[in-house]
Amino acid sequence: MDKKYRHIRFVYLLSLFTFIVSCPGQNSKQGEFFKWDELATMPAAAGQDEPLGVAGPFAGISSDALIIAGGANFPKPYWGMDKVWHDDIWVLEKNDSDYRWYTGFKLDKPAAYGMSVTTEYGVICIGGADGQRCFSDVFLLKWDRSAKSVIKEYLPPLPLACAYGGAAVFNNIVYIGGGQSSSELDTAMNNFWALDLSQKDSGVDYSWQQLPAWPGPQRAFNMTVAQHNGKTDCIYVISGRKKKNGGIEFLRDIYEFSIVDNSWKQCASAPRALCAGTASAVGQSHIFVYGGDDGSLFFKADELGDSHPGFPKDIFAYHTITDTWVKAGEMPQTPVTSVALNWDDEYLVVSGEIRPRVRTPEILRGKLHETDNSFGAVNFITLCVYLLAMVAVGVYFSTRNKNTDDFFRGGQRVPAWAAGLSIFATMLSSITFVAIPAKVYSTDWTFFTINMMAIAVTPFVIFLILPFFRDIDATSAYEYLERRFNVFARLFASFSFVLFQIGRMAIVMFLPALALSTITSFSVEQCILIMGVLSVIYCTMGGLEAVIWTDSIQTFVLLGGACASILVILTNIDGGVGEFFAIANENAKFHTINWDFSSTSFMTTAIWVMVIGGIGQNLVPYVSDQAVVQRYMSVSDTKKARKSILTNALIIIPASLLFFGVGTALFVFYKMNPGKLDPGYQNDAIFPLFIARELPIGISGLVVAGIFAAAQSTVSTSMNSISTVVVTDFVKRFSLLKTEKGYLNLARFCTLFFGTLGTVLALLFASADIKSLWESFMSVLGLFGGSMCGLFLLGIFTKRVGGISAIAGALIGAIVLFTVKINTGVSVLLYAAIGILACVASGYVLSFVIPEKRKDIAGLTVFKSK
Template sequence: MHEFGTLNWLILGSYIVLTLILGAVIGKKVTSANQFALGDKNIPWWAIGISVVCTYVSAMSFLGGPAWSYKEGLSVIAIHLNYPLVIFFIVSVFMPFFYGNGLTSIYEYQERRFGKASRLTLSMIFLIKQALSSAAVLYATAMILEFITGIDVVYCIVIVTAIALIYTVMGGIAAVIWTDVIQAFILFAGAFIIIEAVWNGMPAPMTDIMVKLKADGMTDALLTSMDLSQVTTVWAGVIAMTMFHTTVYGGNQMMVQRCMAAKSMGDAKKAMLMMGYVAFFIYFVFILLGVLFYAYYDGKEFENGNTIILHYASEYGMPGLMGIIAAAILAASMSSLDSAFNSMATVSVADFYRRFYKPEESDEHYLKMSRVFTVAWAILVIVPALMFATSTGSVLEVLSKAGSYFVGASFCMFVLGFYSKHITEKGLLIGVAASFIAIWYVAVATDISWPWYCVIGVVVNSVVAYVASLALSGKQKTMHLYTVKGQQAEFARLNKPIKQDGWYVVPGKIDAPCYGLLMMFAFSIVLLWGINEFIDNAPLLINFVRGCSVLIVLSLLGYIAYSFRRPARNQDVEQTN
């Protein structure tokens, strides 16, 4: 590629310095392990929401999204159709359990519901899965630096780790959230600059380009094939990946921990709801970008598809563009790495070190150990990052495939806890073991695609856990306190208000903005259908997209209005029946 140049280095260097300074400033206020993990409970919900969005929209999306859709077309978006459904469930069920019970590690719920062994099992699953995910993010970022500078990828991996580690160690979750806010603006600025440049730089009129893309099968986003070996079908996206992403967002310490830093239950829910309303559009931009690159490069082969954006930016010739893109991808990666380091350290201290080794130490001691574990995990993820360096496929697909082995067990351990009456800890853990064996067999002996691993794991886990629980412990006479029905009964028994500031604090109750998520889901399906259906008729397509856009904007405005309204007094004292 072309020489990186002074201007690009200045842009990239300025971003890195700004991030480190912000971490240092925030770090001066952190004096305890609780502050390191949850801040001072004064971070605004919109900042937390932006951080939630950015954490999962990492370099996996900026690089891997276009690389994947360059091969598969717009159908890749099917994997991301489910976010409104996922957030609907998380806000209604997961958040009240975690925030309402004042948990630092969300896996403490497992001990309260089932027992110590299930807590340790799920904590260990999280640490292993998150280490692999962080390694993939780390590799993707290091690849950028190697492409730009020519520095060997091994050294780049170490450099990127050090940058993310420094400000995370200093500032904890507050530094993670506020640096994510800055990183969000850089990330999306870079994405829109690229998509605007590609759109306007096509070798033919856009109407002709879209017709050709449709003829090549690149614009059909809603594949209805029942073939389970296909990854990007509607059924995989709506059924299998709904379970997958429910675990990623609801049963994942990295995602939930920042919501636990909110001022109130309402703020925690609003932060998570932001993801439900905007995720589809964010992923649509990155996936559409890959389709446009397919048209721009006429589908030519790349040695490594993850570098398509970088090739384009280096060829485009706009002064400073390569620096903006490099900073954007680095920002995307940092928003995931800092969250991972902080959450893995929190789980290590709360679920292992403090729980079993040093239960009666001071806050200063636990803060010190939180920082020690942050450093330790940052060093450990370097090893699998080097393993990812041998991959030439989409890093987004590689990461998703690796995560699919774990999500079935995690999904069941939470959802069975929320709703089951008869499942016991022994039965649950037997089910977890059975699900891993089943997924391993399916992976090596069949051609079933990875999104369905979660469904298979959930079915096997649930059936085996139920049968084993009945065989070992018999039927339980009462619902456990830490089930949905158990919590609702406890609120009624204690005559506690089920709403606070207009938001439900008891699990299983649906807040008004959640219904808007169902509208968003329907709109996204209709939008994708219409784009492909009307692509041959430009005026009709434009009017159709405008109509869908109006409906989507109305949904967003409804969510915003509800978030900022003044709650009525009687809402705060509404009681359970």
């Protein structure tokens, strides 16, 4: 009977959970992206009595001033006057919140409908026309704030005259796509040129370079924009028009140029033609197009005259990762042949033509709507209950810490399964919980191989590394280095470890804080303080046992939150699981192996890079990281220690499938619902965006608790392991205190001190702007960890290498890795492997050169065991 009711209860709970996750999200509606107002009104052009505005001006930002130059307009009465081409330069200087116009400056000649981009050198003005001919001139305009004057400098001319095209700049390289070489549309081109501005002051002769043309028709009145597509930086050529069979065809197509691969691909076409529109990159992966002519009234302009309704006011957003378009609101009025600029995180649309012959002198300013950070009482209660429970665990275990063995090793009474879960939670961190789904959402499953390498190194660790730590009954992993080499090797590794862990604490607190601040009412700094302070409290009180048991709880919270997210997505996809796999496969989101063995594959995510890099990155923590070694030293014997490592390896497979699956699910969800994407969120925060707006109330609070859990498990681990190393290797080693109680008090103080230090550094780190924090984290791991791992491998797998050779090898390894990092394009994924190999190779070679006194190393290498 009990078994029967147990099954009924299971079905009931499963049904209830399915119902909850299928409920609609708490804040999933997306309104207008921008709030628009008028920044300023342009002054009148020379020879005109009132401000009329201009179409096709050059415009950009220089020295915190808006420069507008040239352009064309029709005087009043609009339908009775000829077009006037201007040579005026207007400057709107910003001083705090005040703006002031400066006028009276001139171009060398009237010009309009050229291209312009803002660069660190000033405003680059390219080509243009005067109604009779097009120009190939390229020049730089700079604003001198002290002299209140415009400085002009000529740059290399275009290969051909060009107007009515588009320009973009990335990494000081200006790209030109589209345009026409005369006043006739039949001279429209599919030109794609680039000018490297970094060569401007180098003294070398430089010029525009011809790049491969896009695989589509020639065009003019198009837009050219630089933006990231989740994998690499790209240039986009959008819409335009061309001659066709004696008439005019308005284009909807869009093409993406990969700067890294030097290749093009066609993307999803726009919902309608956006000819002569204005576009800007917004956020990390959006392109917004403001207006643009759809051609529906193009041939009726003369007939409609003053009754023309004006050009469409629609704003369209193109998302480069999901390759989707969505209508994103409307503007007060939408000029064509204008210029879009980003000025201090505000988006400007400068003057332009609002209907045939009519310009506007207005400079429109758009600001992204601030994110709705309402988290809800239920979610906050869920989060608070979880956080208080973690503190309660620390209070409970505080009574069990009688000496440093209890505080640092849990008295070696921790169950093997709990130690294994703690290893998993420690290695997981907030970087995995937030950034892996974000990475997969932006790219594919290529990084999956790295996780699988953790399983590949498990037998190596269990049978060849673990026994040496167990044999010497180590509290600090670096005790082995003193026995094998000398005390300096121990102190060098310990000091390196402390530095790495302090930096790691800062990173793993900052990343979730960045995400959490966007979905709660807390600031980044407040989120960091919550995580840091609570981790310090329960870690200082409860020691390693508190850390391990909270890690075990947090593992279930992490995995449960990820499961809930996938279930919510699947229940909200029309077509269910089948449609999910269909969309993911169609977009190659399950692509796992990059079979690149070219001469430049060391810079990519090639399979061999993933395998070697993954082995290196997983060897570092399992071989030389006190935080991991401490876990498998917290159990009572070697057999249980092996079980703890094996438990971790077994969890990695389903957990990796789960977290990579979340990333793919996020892509599918937003591919089907592009209007729910928010350009105000960074790509690394895509999972928190989903949590905040799509998960049901309560479940959202639970998953946010999972983000806190991921960070706290790593941070608390770092605090305890740093304390262990400092007390064991730097104080107890030299018997600086007299009593065990003194060492225990010092352990608690070190936990408090270094926890506080890590929190302060996280607050400083909050100002960093990093495209993918996961890759940056792995870069740090390889840079600091390779030499330490190399030291252990030299000790365990060689007999002749002594302390001096080993330390020299470690230093050389660090120098080699630093040189590689600064001077080459080697993938950050290989840094750990490079550091290990450089340390081992140089240390072994030096052992033949540097004479050292032999010491007893019985039982300390694989060649001699007890």
